[in-house]
Amino acid sequence: MSDIYENVLDLAKRRGFIWPTSECYGSVAGFIDYGPLGSMMKRTIENIWRRFYVIGEGYYEIECPTIGQEDIYIASGHVKGFSDKMCQCPHCREYLRADHVAEGNGITGAAALTSDALAGLICTLPCPACGEVLGPLEVFSFNLMFETTIGPGSQRTGYLRPETAQGIFTDFSRLLRFYRDKLPFGTVQIGKSYRNEISPRQGMIRLREFTQAEAEIFVHPDEKQHPRFSRYAGYEIPLLGIEQQTGNLPAVTLSMEEAVRTGVVANEYVAYYLALTHDLLVTIGVDPGRLRFRQHLTDERAHYAEDCWDAEIFSGRFGWVETVGIADRTDYDLRAHERQSGERFSVFLPYETPRREHRTCVVPNMGALGPRFRGKAKAIADAISASVPGPDGITLDIGGEEIAITPDLYEVRDEVTEVPGVLVTPHVIEPSYGIDRMISAVLEHAYHEEIVDDEERRVLRLPAGVAPVPVAVFPLMNRDGLPEIAREIVSGIRGQGILAEFDDGGAIGRRYRRQDEIGTPFAITVDYETKDERTVTLRERDSMRQVRIPLDGIPGLIRSLIEGTRSFTEL
């Protein structure tokens, strides 16, 4: 299987999907360039993501800076806690992720261990870089954020964002107004995130600069029923819950309705986005047989999270790779920014009709307090209002001085007040996608090698809506007016906003193979019959079948084949 991965990488490099960055200077681990076809495919996948979240869910997209001021990441906890455990091989001096050394040797749960425990565990293991037994070493925490300074003079610390989510949280009050102060609402962001990964040696899986597509959905804490849950209630997906993991059992396939009813998934919102994620990943070309959803174990899940699942995709080289995280993050993020900024991060939800509520209040007797306590009277009155009196009065602590307040200095009243509504700090449901890992999986799952007519055919079986070049047009011969007709077809298709490639180089079989390799689903050949009968050959990549279709109406036909409203078999 690992050879297949090498072949995919080789194809991706050779044909302009993915390149090592700044190769002329020796490139840098953890950074990649998307070549012409890779960039095209990335945009297409991002736009499919937008189709699901922005068009389908109605969650508008925003775009925030990739550099953020320090306060943001103090509030989010990244300054203090966004670190991995690192060590250095005493023999080859290579920096290593300590938990990965353990996991590479079949030890699970290493990420949850303390630095000392990890050091004790890995000292008998070989260094993955040089092969020597590591021996006694120190394991320490390394913060993954790239730190920078904002403006000249290094006055303000800034960080390259480690996730796109924080921009959405910090814009919360403006978004709330945009959505007219109502819950639920969602906002998405697609963009670059940065993590200074310790030893990124895993191709596109672990990058130092990568693209995330995140949705933050703000919901009422007591209303976690998704308004369109029925869309996915019967949708079945493989779930590796806590029970399956601890019992060493295989994943179970459950409908989303069943998963919520039996408590496997915490609520409808989380279940809805598990199903939507499955739907989206299969749409872009992930093999459903190599896709599962794994629940975070209790010691792996953030303390504030109510439930958390990873969409994991199987790679022949890397095993199960976490590609999307779907979490119910409760009110953790909004409360954290409220504390750090001093601003309000809650929603005022008015009742349909104001509620009458009984309330006991303690009213200070200012006429008696003033003469007795003079300058301290105001502080004492405030403290009385905030206290719950006992039968003999109240004992206050005012600036370290204990003061006894007798019942004649206040009055306890039962008041009825009209309460217009309630202040609520929303909970956040967060599906968080790694676009680069999605692309890596799609390329690997689309790649096939087969023998056709005694020759090896390498083909990317990409969905028609994902292939970077949806259609290629070939003149059979480079003369007799055939190239002109082919160019006219190309411009007609481009007029529909669809990229069509003109190729007149070499034997027709070679041209088909070139397009197969980059996943072009359809190829049109203009031949001599085209001139006589006004028809062309349309070839489908996967079946390699060819049919003759009329010259007129090609652009519309190609559009419907790509969008899936017509199928090749019906032609």
Ligand code: GAP
């Ligand atoms: N806001 C939540 C968050 O960022 P995460 O699990 O750290 O959650 C979400 O990241 C997704 O981003 C991951 O599932 C993965 O696909 C992608 N991702 C994270 N770190 C990455 C890296 N170093 N290289 C490539 N993709 C990465």
